[in-house]
């Protein structure tokens with residue numbers, strides 16, 4: 001049996017008397033790309049923080065096999081360390097510079113290795129953040145709306161990049177997003193989070209890159225799960 | 235926009251007015267010597283070596299006081315900033331002491347340290363330490379929790395988080411504290427040097443006062459001012475170097 005990278009059973013997270021996660025179950029298989037959709041405030045980040053080990057107040061059973069890296073919505077780079085240092089800091093027992101250079105080459109930022117983070121554009125900073133997460137060769141890569149703040153064109157380029165990186169390194173990925181097209185374009189499995197649990201699961205057609213036209217019907221169904229009917233959306 | 239050389243117009247004009255007032259006797263030399271007299275006195279004091287000696291003595295007081303104050307402020311600021319118990323134990327008493335007008339402590343300092351170098355150095359140290367402590371503490375506490383969280387996930391050790399996140403995050407604020415502290419340090423020196431000084435710029439000024447040498451008094455003041463400006467420029471240069479990551483082109 002293939003090992004599961006993430007196994008969550010009966011996860012409950014309460015803030016005050018509000019149950020943000022309510023008896024949630026989730027499995028992410030090894031090397032699988034899972035997208036988690038949900039409206040704003042549905043508890044996506046809360047779930048991710050539990051999986052990243054940043055929230056130890058949650059009840060329930062959470063097992064993560066292997067190492068974890070996170071890329072957040074904000075790149076969260078250290079502004080006072082150069083780009084290559086941001087990528088390699090915290091890594092131990094490696095040749096930091098060459099490892100960083102290799103990772104930066106993968107996100108097409110070789111020329112910016114020496115730059116200060118504040119001089120980067122939003123997309124570039126987010127690519128550094130991706131390189132920083134990937135350079136740790138994580139078994140599980142958690143992405144919390146990492147492209148939410150980017151313009152549409154940059155976002156498309158980032159989708160191709162993430163797809164590419166995932167195919168090359170094959171970590172398990174849990175991508176949290178509220179962008180349906182992003183989820184459908186990238187994931188093996190699309191989950192919908194609502195009222196504190198996973199309420200729906202969809203499997204986009206295999207094969208990449210996916211054509212937008214092939215996804216229209218699935219898109220409508222996912223929208224319905226999110227409580228949006230198409231004439232409302234139009 | 236008028237700028238550059240024109241900004242010197244009114245200062246030079248005032249200097250000329252001062253010279254004219256002295257020359258015509260409107261301003262008597264007992265009250266304030268003329269600029270040319272001050273310049274001559276400056277050259278005089280410099281060539282005789284008196285000014286240099288006084289300068290070295292005063293500079294030494296400031297450097298020692300600042301060094302002592304920095305050790306105290308950094309030790310307390312780091313303790314309060316980095317540990318919960320440190321904050322609970324250190325910050326309240328420091329905040330209370332801060333409300334004391336520290337120059338009012340001079341009588342106590344004389345009782346404790348006598349009238350030699352020690353009370354002067356202690357006064358500088360105290361004046362310097364408070365602004366530095368407050369800013370170091372505030373800087374550490376304001377470290378972006380999101381960065382701390384991110385680096386925790388990235389596997390930073392505690393030491394790496396201190397070195398690469400907390401201390402650099404606190405540095406801009408700490409440098410503000412350094413600048414404020416140095417400003418207070420110079421004031422403390424000037425006040426401290428009124429205590430029975432037998433050397434230093436304060437002594438030179440007091441001595442000149444006894445002989446109504448207003449030209450020498452002004453020379454002393456100019457040197458004080460120059461020292462203040464020089465340290466400020468030094469800190470600015472330090473800031474530019476240490477915070478160059480902020481100067482996005």
Ligand SMILES: Nc1ncnc2c1ncn2[C@@H]1O[C@H](COP(=O)(O)OP(=O)(O)O)[C@@H](O)[C@H]1O
Pocket residue numbers: 015020038039040041042043044045046047
């Ligand atoms: N530390 C916290 N304290 C109180 N409420 C919180 C906390 N973190 C998140 N919440 C609440 O939990 C809900 C889900 O938040 P979040 O997981 O960030 O949603 P999203 O799906 O948009 O990422 C929100 O209503 C938010 O206000």
Ligand SMILES: [Mg+2]
Pocket residue numbers: 044045046144145
């Ligand atoms: Mg969120």
